Amino acid sequence: MSRLMRISIPTIRVVPQITPGPPPPTVAEAVERVVAFLAPGNVAVLTGAGVSTDSGIRAYRGVEGRYLNPNFKPMFYNDLIEDSPRGHSFRQRYWARSFIGYPRILATRPNPTHAALATLMRTSHVSQLITQNVDGLHHDALRTKDPELHSRILELHGTLHKVHCRAHHTVLRDEYQMQLALLNPYWAELEESFRRTGNKPRTNPDGDVELEGVSFDDFEVPACPECQREGKVEMVMKPEVVFFGETISQQVKDRSYEVIEQADRLLIIGTTLATYSAFRLAKHALELSRPVLLLNLGPTRADGLPQLEKMVVSSGPVLQEAARQLASSRLSEDANLREVLEGGIVTSIEDV
Structure with a gap:
C-alpha cells in the first residue's frame, strides 16, 4: 500500500513548549x-x-523549538520547477545563493x-x-x-552533492558548480572575495546563503548537459534535495x-x-x-x-x-x- 510522505510547511512550525520533565x-x-x-x-x-x-x-530550530532565523523563507518545490519566467526567476535566486553557500557546506567536516x-x-x-x-x-x-x-x-x-533535471539525468554537484562559475564570473569573484576576506554571509542548512540588496536577474543557470547531448534543452535543474512541498x-x-x-x-x-x-x-x-x-x-x-x-x-x-x-x-x-x-x-x- 502506498505510504504518503510530504515535506510541507503551510506555516512556519514552532514546536510547542511542553511541561518540564525530569532534570537532564x-x-x-x-x-x-x-x-x-x-x-x-x-x-x-x-x-x-x-x-x-x-x-x-546551522539547524533550522533552536533548543526552544523556534526557528533560529525568523526571516527564513524556504524555497518551495513548485516555485523552483515552474516552467515560466517566474520559475526562472526563482531558479536564478536559488542557484545564485546556493553557488555562494555550497563551498561552505563542502568544507564542513x-x-x-x-x-x-x-x-x-x-x-x-x-x-x-x-x-x-x-x-x-x-x-x-x-x-x-x-x-x-x-x-x-x-x-x-536527499543530498546537496548531486543535481538533476526533470528527466532525472544526474550530474555531480562539483561539476555543476564549475559550470555555474564559468557562466557567472562576477559571482565567482564574489564567492572568492567572501572566502578571502572572511566576510561570510549566513549559510542555511540547505546550503544557500542570506544575501541582502543583491539582484539575481543576470545570474545564468546552466541547462542539463545530458539533455543537450540528446539535442534537447532542459533549463529546470535542482539539487537532489526534497524541497518544501515536494513528495x-x-x-x-x-x-x-x-x-x-x-x-x-x-x-x-x-x-x-x-x-x-x-x-x-x-x-x-x-x-x-x-x-x-x-x-x-x-x-x-x-x-x-x-x-x-x-x-x-x-x-x-x-x-x-x-x-x-x-x-x-x-x-x-x-x-x-x-x-x-x-x-x-x-x-x-x-x-x-
Missing part, C-alpha cells in the same frame, strides 16, 4: 543508558539537523556524533541509519569507499519503513521531528512496539508519545564515549576503527 541526566548517566540501548545491536538510527550543528551547519555513529555502524551495533540531513557528513565519517557500508545510510531528504519518492518512503521494521529498536538524535516524514517513522516504530530512545536538546513533536524515552543531552560526548565502550575490544586492535572514532571535529558555526 549527567553525561555518565546518559552514556550508561545509551550503551545499554545499543549493546544488543540491530539498532536503527534517525538523525536530524542537530547532529550537524557541531560541524558548523564530520563531528564527534558523526564519528561515533560511523564507528557503531562498523561494529554493527547500528544496522542502518536514516538522516534528514543533506550535507553528506554521515558518509564522510565512515572513512571508507566500502559500498556496503554506504548503502546502509538512507538520506531521507519523497516511493522508493525512499518504502525503504525508510523497511529500516524501522527490520530493526529491533530506534535511536533518534538531534531532531525536533517537525517534518512528518521523520515523525511518522518514530510513530511507526512505537506502533511496532520497538523501544525508541530520543536524544535532543529541545522540545520535539514526539514529546508526550507513550513509550517514547527522551534524554535532554548533547549527543557528541555521550555517543563518543558510548561507542568507545561498546567497541573497546576492537579499538585496541584496529587502528582504522580508532581513526574513525577519533575523526570527529567540533567546528563553530562562525568558522564556516
Whole structure:
C-alpha cells in the first residue's frame, strides 16, 4: 500500500513548549543508558539537523523549538520547477545563493556524533541509519569507499552533492558548480572575495546563503548537459534535495519503513521531528512496539508519545564515549576503527 510522505510547511512550525520533565541526566548517566540501548545491536538510527550543528551547519530550530532565523523563507518545490519566467526567476535566486553557500557546506567536516555513529555502524551495533540531513557528513565519517557500508545510510531528504533535471539525468554537484562559475564570473569573484576576506554571509542548512540588496536577474543557470547531448534543452535543474512541498519518492518512503521494521529498536538524535516524514517513522516504530530512545536538546513533536524515552543531552560526548565502550575490544586492535572514532571535529558555526 502506498505510504504518503510530504515535506510541507503551510506555516512556519514552532514546536510547542511542553511541561518540564525530569532534570537532564549527567553525561555518565546518559552514556550508561545509551550503551545499554545499543549493546544488543540491530539498532536503527534517525538523525536530524542537530547532529550537524557541531560541524558548523546551522539547524533550522533552536533548543526552544523556534526557528533560529525568523526571516527564513524556504524555497518551495513548485516555485523552483515552474516552467515560466517566474520559475526562472526563482531558479536564478536559488542557484545564485546556493553557488555562494555550497563551498561552505563542502568544507564542513564530520563531528564527534558523526564519528561515533560511523564507528557503531562498523561494529554493527547500528544496522542502518536514516538522516534528514543533506550535507553528506554521515558518509564522510565512515572513512571508507566500502559500498556496503554506504548503502546502509538512507538520506531521507536527499543530498546537496548531486543535481538533476526533470528527466532525472544526474550530474555531480562539483561539476555543476564549475559550470555555474564559468557562466557567472562576477559571482565567482564574489564567492572568492567572501572566502578571502572572511566576510561570510549566513549559510542555511540547505546550503544557500542570506544575501541582502543583491539582484539575481543576470545570474545564468546552466541547462542539463545530458539533455543537450540528446539535442534537447532542459533549463529546470535542482539539487537532489526534497524541497518544501515536494513528495519523497516511493522508493525512499518504502525503504525508510523497511529500516524501522527490520530493526529491533530506534535511536533518534538531534531532531525536533517537525517534518512528518521523520515523525511518522518514530510513530511507526512505537506502533511496532520497538523501544525508541530520543536524544535532543529541545522540545520535539514526539514529546508526550507513550513509550517514547527522551534524554535532554548533547549527543557528541555521550555517543563518543558510548561507542568507545561498546567497541573497546576492537579499538585496541584496529587502528582504522580508532581513526574513525577519533575523526570527529567540533567546528563553530562562525568558522564556516
